[in-house]
Amino acid sequence: MKTYETFEHLADIGVRGYGKSMEEAFENGAKAMFSVIADIDAVKLSEREEVRCEAEDLEMLFVEWLNSLLSAAHLSGELFCNFKVEITDHKLRGWARGERLDQGRHHVMTEVKAATYSMLKVGREGDIYIAQCIVDV
């Protein structure tokens, strides 16, 4: 099964995560977003950061999660590639793992300015959970 992908948008780019649970869809959605920033397959798992956020519904929580990760990654100068999420009552506790970004070593592509509410969808299709939105690059 495909775990994450990006999808087309004229000016920017869409990110989408799939999962057997909502949590997994959020984790894979984050992978999709970081795959826009760099080749995440080449990122080592040396650092770990905790992220907490909340929102009034699951869709907004997904955008919060992605934006919290962007802020955390930018502040610590890291690239994240591996994620763990716990969700209770629209409150999220998550962990991101990765390493310090190195322009010389990592295959970097483009900065993501923010996750947006555009084409935002969090839900379930059959047994599969999906979380997606457009990110502004």
Next chain:
Amino acid sequence: MELKSLNKISDYVWEIPREGEMRVPGRIFASAELVEDFDDNVVKQIKNVAALPGIQQASMTMPDAHWGYGFPIGGVAAFDPEEDGIISMGGIGFDISCGVRTMRTGMRREEIEPYLGKLVDRLFVIVPAGVGSEGKIRLNQSQIDEVLVGGAQWAVSQGYGYKEDLRYIEEGGVMGGADPAQVSDMAKKRQFREVGTLGSGNHYLEIQYVAEVYDEKIAEKLGLFKDDVVVSVHCGSRALGHQIGTDYLKTLAEASRRYNIPVHERELVCAPINSPEGRRYFSAVCAGINCALANRQVIAHLVREAFSDVIPRARISMLYDVSHNTCKVEEHPVGNKVKRLFIHRKGATRAFGPGRKEIPEEYRSTGQPVLIGGTMGTCSYILVGTESGMTQAFGSACHGAGRALSRTQAKKRWRGDALLKELGARGIIIRTHSYSGAAEEAPGAYKDVTAVVDATHNAGLAKKVVMVKPMACIKG
């Protein structure tokens, strides 16, 4: 989009008649060909903006319009605080005060050419760009507050450039009304190492030469002659601006509900200008604008350093610096009254016509320079604002070419390394931190900037002065 759903006002002006919740009509400035290429979502977004409280005259789009976040990209809308007018996140976006600065070099094309390779290499080293790049300036909490209040003036006070530069920046290089207290600690912290960085995506630093002159008299007033070399920088408020956007998306979502404002798309979130939330957001936006102005001023200084290392006789002087993601307070006549309006320009450039006090004296008789970025393989344009642009669109014009192909499609069609080789064979040197980033920015992935600029000129929004072509380009 189908033309028959619109009322034709002229060959370059189209109207969406008022219907439903729209308080004013929609107005599209573009040629028939450009309109036919527009996404249907553009019309939907024009109508959504037209339904916002306090909007004046019309909900407008410039010829490079495309589907955006809440507002269409290329959207212009004016709101009157005295008529419950609002300030909207969608009309400003995540890259507050992204804009273009163009500088003269005092050199001609044939004089620069022998040094071009060395010059680009030097610029590539000296101007931080790309994902994860850091500026040479390290700031702390109180210093960042000085940047947010002082804008380009702060940069000059720190030795980055000259006082004279400030005259050629909108607002004299510093936006009044900025309040650092309305900007989150996270936004500030993210900017500690970002001042003086170019960024990535469609941001660039380009060495260009004047390839065509359309109006010699005005070009002379701008100090531009055929084959003159100029340097243009396109970038914005970096991480600080992005974080202000992210932070206020939540604040304004709550405000829209509290004040019962009809928001048909989540990113259109807004607050009345005369509300605590609206005032806070506007002060934060002003701080974001100052951050962008400081950023471009520091980059200009780095450009001067690179030139003085390689071609010491070059004299870098400011042509102009203009932003295209802003909300500004301006006076405009509406009916028979002069009103103080909050003008949102999302992916649209201010283009004041002759006589406005905001324009530096040298340009006051010609109109404000309007800097329109094209692509790294085609061309860019310099126009000036017009009287007719003032009456039609609150003194606004287009901001760029607008994308024709998505980034994904562009990457499928072009390979970064092959593209750079092809441009190299045409004499255009490209330096980039990311081949795939360069492929996304392939000239073919954009609409024809000439069609967009011609429509702007023919609609009377701004007047073409010169066309510049790239000699070298640095991408993030």
